[in-house]
Amino acid sequence: MNMTSTSALPQPSRPATNPPDGSLPPLPNPKARKSTPAPDTPRAASPYQLSKLRAPSSPKPSLARSPLSNSNSTSNLSAVRSASSGLAPSSPDKSLRRTISIASFPQPPNATRRPSTASSISGIPGTATPGSVKPKQGSRLSTGTTSSYRSSKTPSLLNGSADGKSILADARDPEASPAHSRSSSAQGSVSTSATTFEDADDVTGTSKSNSKPKETKGNVLVSVRVRPDGNGGETSRNHGEWAVDGRQSLISYRGKEGGDYYYDNVFTTHENNAKVYDSAAKRLVRRVMEGYHGTVFAYGMTGTGKTFSMQGTATSPGVIPLAITDIFSFIRETPHREFLLRVSYLEIYNEKIHDLLSAPVANGGGAAVPQQEEIKLREDSKRGVYATPLKEEIVQSPTQLLRVIARGDHARRTSSTQFNSRSSRSHAVVQIVVESRERVPAGNSQDKRSGIAPGGVRVSTLSLIDLAGSERAADDKERRAEGAHINKSLLTLGNIISKLSENKDKQGNPIDREGRHLPYRDSKLTRLLQPALSGNSLVSILCTVQMVSSVNAHTGETLNTLKFAARAKNNIVSHAKKAEEAYGSGGGDAGSRVLLERYRMEIQALRGQLDTQAKAQAEKEMKWDEQQFEKEAQARHEEQVLEMQLARTALKERIEHLNRLILSSKSTGVNSHGSLSAAFGRLSRMSAAESGTRSLRSSASQSTLGAGHSSIRPISFMSVNSNEPLGAMPFSGGSFGNEEDDDLGEFGDGKASLQRQVTALQADLSDKNRYISTLERRLLQARRSSHSRMSMGLKTGNATIAEHPDVMALVREKDMEINELRIQLDDKDRMLAALRSAARHRDLAAVTNESQLPEMKPKADATSSGRNSPRGTSDMAQKAASPPAPPTKSGEKEEDRRKNMDEVSRMLDEMIQGRVESGHLEKNAMGNVRISPNDSRRVSSSAEVAGLNPTPLPTDGAALGSPQT
Numbered sequence: 006m007n008m009t010s011t012s013a014l015p016q017p018s019r020p021a022t023n024p025p026d027g028s029l030p031p032l033p034n035p036k037a038r039k040s041t042p043a044p045d046t047p048r049a050a051s052p053y054q055l056s057k058l059r060a061p062s063s064p065k066p067s068l069a070r071s072p073l074s075n076s077n078s079t080s081n082l083s084a085v086r087s088a089s090s091g092l093a094p095s096s097p098d099k100s101l102r103r104t105i106s107i108a109s110f111p112q113p114p115n116a117t118r119r120p121s122t123a124s125s126i127s128g129i130p131g132t133a134t135p136g137s138v139k140p141k142q143g144s145r146l147s148t149g150t151t152s153s154y155r156s157s158k159t160p161s162l163l164n165g166s167a168d169g170k171s172i173l174a175d176a177r178d179p180e181a182s183p184a185h186s187r188s189s190s191a192q193g194s195v196s197t198s199a200t201t202f203e204d205a206d207d208v209t210g211t212s213k214s215n216s217k218p219k220e221t222k223g224n225v226l227v228s229v230r231v232r233p234d235g236n237g238g239e240t241s242r243n244h245g246e247w248a249v250d251g252r253q254s255l256i257s258y259r260g261k262e263g264g265d266y267y268y269d270n271v272f273t274t275h276e277n278n279a280k281v282y283d284s285a286a287k288r289l290v291r292r293v294m295e296g297y298h299g300t301v302f303a304y305g306m307t308g309t310g311k312t313f314s315m316q317g318t319a320t321s322p323g324v325i326p327l328a329i330t331d332i333f334s335f336i337r338e339t340p341h342r343e344f345l346l347r348v349s350y351l352e353i354y355n356e357k358i359h360d361l362l363s364a365p366v367a368n369g370g371g372a373a374v375p376q377q378e379e380i381k382l383r384e385d386s387k388r389g390v391y392a393t394p395l396k397e398e399i400v401q402s403p404t405q406l407l408r409v410i411a412r413g414d415h416a417r418r419t420s421s422t423q424f425n426s427r428s429s430r431s432h433a434v435v436q437i438v439v440e441s442r443e444r445v446p447a448g449n450s451q452d453k454r455s456g457i458a459p460g461g462v463r464v465s466t467l468s469l470i471d472l473a474g475s476e477r478a479a480d481d482k483e484r485r486a487e488g489a490h491i492n493k494s495l496l497t498l499g500n501i502i503s504k505l506s507e508n509k510d511k512q513g514n515p516i517d518r519e520g521r522h523l524p525y526r527d528s529k530l531t532r533l534l535q536p537a538l539s540g541n542s543l544v545s546i547l548c549t550v551q552m553v554s555s556v557n558a559h560t561g562e563t564l565n566t567l568k569f570a571a572r573a574k575n576n577i578v579s580h581a582k583k584a585e586e587a588y589g590s591g592g593g594d595a596g597s598r599v600l601l602e603r604y605r606m607e608i609q610a611l612r613g614q615l616d617t618q619a620k621a622q623a624e625k626e627m628k629w630d631e632q633q634f635e636k637e638a639q640a641r642h643e644e645q646v647l648e649m650q651l652a653r654t655a656l657k658e659r660i661e662h663l664n665r666l667i668l669s670s671k672s673t674g675v676n677s678h679g680s681l682s683a684a685f686g687r688l689s690r691m692s693a694a695e696s697g698t699r700s701l702r703s704s705a706s707q708s709t710l711g712a713g714h715s716s717i718r719p720i721s722f723m724s725v726n727s728n729e730p731l732g733a734m735p736f737s738g739g740s741f742g743n744e745e746d747d748d749l750g751e752f753g754d755g756k757a758s759l760q761r762q763v764t765a766l767q768a769d770l771s772d773k774n775r776y777i778s779t780l781e782r783r784l785l786q787a788r789r790s791s792h793s794r795m796s797m798g799l800k801t802g803n804a805t806i807a808e809h810p811d812v813m814a815l816v817r818e819k820d821m822e823i824n825e826l827r828i829q830l831d832d833k834d835r836m837l838a839a840l841r842s843a844a845r846h847r848d849l850a851a852v853t854n855e856s857q858l859p860e861m862k863p864k865a866d867a868t869s870s871g872r873n874s875p876r877g878t879s880d881m882a883q884k885a886a887s888p889p890a891p892p893t894k895s896g897e898k899e900e901d902r903r904k905n906m907d908e909v910s911r912m913l914d915e916m917i918q919g920r921v922e923s924g925h926l927e928k929n930a931m932g933n934v935r936i937s938p939n940d941s942r943r944v945s946s947s948a949e950v951a952g953l954n955p956t957p958l959p960t961d962g963a964a965l966g967s968p969q970t
């Protein structure tokens with residue numbers, strides 16, 4: 006997460022005018038200090054493999070050559086260690102450090118060093134040499150020819166020499182650094198405590214300094230590191246007029262203005278970055294984690310190894326990466342507190358402050374990167390001096406932190422100079438703000454939920470500063486301008502340090518011994534360092550020098566650096582104390598900048614919101630459930646309504662269909678005369694009983710019914726369509742023009758399903774069938790009644806005639822005559838038919854005989870031709886009717902005639918028998934026949950209604966009295 010904020014160097018939570026009472030809790034320190042002036046044995050590699058990390062043999066390696074991604078790998082670390090160990094593979098001072106990767110980030114290496122028998126004095130023989138001071142065992146020397154600077158071994162937070170005095174206090178302080186030996190890690194982590202040296206002075210906690218030690222000066226560490234010769238590393242211990250005694254922390258110069266310079270640490274050319282870190286920065290870093298502000302800065306001439314010491318290389322990480330590793334080690338090993346880290350990175354270039362974390366990534370080659378908005382320095386009573394606006398990034402792992410810093414390094418301005426192919430042209434300030442708070446006990450869920458911790462939030466700042474190197478005027482104009490700014494700021498820094506005193510004005514501002522204000526505002530660097538220089542912070546100054554005997558120019562610069570270091574050691578007074586714990590966003594030192602507190606409050610607020618939202622959500626869900634239930638009920642209701650509607654629609658359709666049928670019936674009647682149509686509509690469904698009195702002349706209708714009309718056509722229509730006289734119908738005729746429409750309407754109705762239509766039609770059909778049967782019955786009745794009426798009408802109509810017996814008799818007589826004539830006529834017809842039949846038979850027999858008797862044919866032909874009588878049926882009939890022709894042979898002719906007569910007789914008998922059977926004739930016992938007494942009446946009736954009686958009644962005739970007649 007990125008966040009823009011402001012950054013400032015450590016600021017006291019209490020006024021600087023109120024120094025702490027008594028001694029500060031010291032770090033636990035081993036009592037045995039053994040000098041381990043091992044060669045520059047590389048410390049275990051750290052993940053700090055960044056763009057600006059420089060390999061000793063290959064300055065300014067690119068980022069691509071040292072990918073950060075390898076940083077966390079234990080195997081890589083091992084590989085790096087083994088590779089780097091090649092520098093002194095057979096050294097008797099070979100490091101015994103053991104580095105084990107723990108969990109997700111690398112652990113600081115252990116410092117288990119054997120007491121070295123090698124001399125820690127570089128350039129100074131183990132034995133006294135002319136012009137030098139022979140160091141005494143167990144004591145520090147302060148002899149010198151011209152001057153002598155001695156580090157005040159004051160019991161302090163940083164040098165651990167106060168341990169003996171404050172052991173009880175330290176034990177009571179739960180937040181003091183864990184025991185120096187952290188080898189108790191469950192995962193096998195190793196000690197992160199500083200490498201220590203066996204030193205009698207430290208054991209007793211006393212100093213052999215000539216001057217009386219000041220308590221608070223122990224909070225400032227000053228170290229000098231000698232860079233190896235540039236010609237392939239350190240090859241000679243002889244620095245000419247210089248003598249370096251790492252064990253004694255002594256640098257002696259035997260030239261002009263020579264003297265002995267004692268410091269807290271003097272690192273020879275053999276000592277590596279790990280040693281430098283352990284001795285110069287480690288304790289400070291751990292104190293920062295405990296709540297103190299701390300500042301580490303590297304000061305020195307260009308090319309002497311400031312950046313090398315602060316950043317290191319991939320194989321030899323410097324102070325910054327080792328500090329980062331230690332920070333996370335501390336966090337991991339301090340489970341009772343929780344931490345929040347944020348980091349910012351700025352540079353002061355040409356007296357302007359730039360945010361290196363907001364800068365766009367440089368396009369390679371170390372070219373100057375266009376910077377964004379300039380950062381201003383501001384000051385307020387609470388925060389002191391701070392830069393704004395400055396981006397701060399919250400980091401959660403060493404890798405992440407290293408990446409952030411690597412990004413800043415990449416953006417930092419560097420250029421090639423006379424003394425350094427990749428010279429830093431700016432002062433770079435990394436600030437790591439550490440917020441910590443007592444962790445809520447694990448079981449206390451109530452407190453955990455409320456976010457209320459036993460203590461407040463403590464905020465401390467670790468400032469890691471790589472200053473630009475002082476340098477002589479360069480040939481290049483740009484370099485000269487940069488150098489001028491750099492030199493000016495460094496000069497200001499030196500001036501301020503030289504004027505530092507414990508004096509303060511009434512407002513608490515530091516003043517020099519003459520009562521003048523210190524010129525912090527003369528440069529951005531001193532302004533930014535003001536809180537640290539004013540005593541609010543633990544301070545560790547690492548001065549780098551290079552002693553090249555052949556280069557005289559270096560001597561002056563080296564002496565200047567050594568003097569700067571000596572003044573810093575003597576003048577800077579630190580009253581550093583633990584930062585106050587902040588409660589709430591408004592209280593305490595950091596106030597609203599305390600992210601941990603802000604986060605706590607934010608978490609609380611968010612929890613509250615979460616609860617509210619959860620409640621709201623629950624209510625919403627309940628409402629939603631209710632709504633869903635209602636919706637479902639509504640849906641069910643709607644479904645039911647729909648079903649009902651469908652049912653109603655179906656019923657309606659059925660009703661409409663039925664109504665349409667009714668209307669159709671109406672329309673077939675007379676749509677223009679509704680009353681009759683309605684009547685007929687009803688009539689069409691009337692049962693036989695209901696319509697029994699109605700008369701329907703329907704012979705035509707009957708024929709129409711069977712005439713192939715559509716079975717679905719209403720019967721009423723068919724009845725009417727029969728062109729019956731209107732007067733004969735129970736209704737008057739009308740327009741049938743709607744019939745087709747009705748039919749179309751019935752079947753063109755898309756709403757009714759086919760099934761319903763079929764059902765309706767079936768129902769209709771059955772209705773019509775019933776109606777047809779009713780009509781048929783009625784027709785039958787009508788015909789019967791018609792016959793009876795006609796008979797009755799005849800009787801009724803003849804009533805007057807019957808009143809006249811003569812007329813009646815006459816009529817009867819005439820009727821009888823007519824009947825008799827008819828019977829005779831019929832008989833004659835029958836006779837004629839019988840005769841013709843007989844003639845046919847005869848002709849047939851004749852033809853048969855001729856075919857059987859061919860020899861007789863000429864005779865027969867001759868006979869026939871001789872009489873010229875015609876042949877054929879008519880001839881035969883004539884023969885049958887007329888007397889038989891004289892036979893050519895008497896026997897045959899007689900036979901034929903007899904046959905013909907027999908046949909005629911038989912036919913007549915059959916006819917008479919038929920009459921007798923039908924009742925027209927009566928036969929008595931004698932075989933004689935006569936006309937039946939009832940026959941005359943039947944004949945007359947039949948004559949009158951011949952059209953209705955298809956069977957003609959034969960009348961008796963006297964001529965038919967016997968078959969012989």
Ligand SMILES: Nc1ncnc2c1ncn2[C@@H]1O[C@H](COP(=O)(O)OP(=O)(O)OP(=O)(O)O)[C@@H](O)[C@H]1O
Nearest residue numbers: 064232307308309310311312313425428429473474
């Ligand atoms: N102790 C050392 N051991 C090995 N090489 C070193 C050491 N100190 C410095 N160097 C090498 O010397 C060169 C210059 O070092 P460095 O850039 O750190 O100097 P600097 O003081 O930061 O210079 P500047 O002020 O110009 O930035 C680099 O190549 C670096 O690797």
